[in-house]
Amino acid sequence: MPKYGLLIHYELCVGCHVCELACKQEHNRPEGQWGICVKEVEPEIAGGKLYYFPFPTDNCNLCGKRVAKGLQPACVHNCWAHVMKFGKIEELAEYVRRKPRTVLWAPH
Ligand code: SF4
Numbered sequence: 001m002p003k004y005g006l007l008i009h010y011e012l013c014v015g016c017h018v019c020e021l022a023c024k025q026e027h028n029r030p031e032g033q034w035g036i037c038v039k040e041v042e043p044e045i046a047g048g049k050l051y052y053f054p055f056p057t058d059n060c061n062l063c064g065k066r067v068a069k070g071l072q073p074a075c076v077h078n079c080w081a082h083v084m085k086f087g088k089i090e091e092l093a094e095y096v097r098r099k100p101r102t103v104l105w106a107p108h
């Protein structure tokens with residue numbers, strides 16, 4: 001089981017795509033490669049409200065080099081709406097239990 005992950009409080013996301021770009025810049029990703037992708041969730045699916053949802057991809061390595069230096073992952077650091085939180089899975093799981101509209105993501 002992975003030790004670290006990202007808590008995503010998607011209700012706070014406004015779809016600005018800053019996290020996508022921060023990840024791309026941090027990892028110098030080529031055209032068309034993303035570490036995280038922000039998608040629109042259709043109101044018909046989400047109970048009448050338009051939601052944006054940042055999806056980490058298989059390219060995400062949780063910013064291991066930044067974290068080793070004591071920094072937050074680039075997407076977490078640059079999201080001004082505080083949608084994401086990096087941490088230990090067990091601690092983040094507590095937030096998920098307490099807060100609605102949150103999901104936990106971990107690399108496999
Ligand atoms: S997660 Fe944050 S940075 Fe990314 S699109 Fe949502 S609000 Fe913007």
Ligand code: SF4
Pocket residue numbers: 022023024026035036056057059060061062063073074075076
């Ligand atoms: S944790 Fe790092 S690699 Fe993963 S999506 Fe965020 S910025 Fe990209």
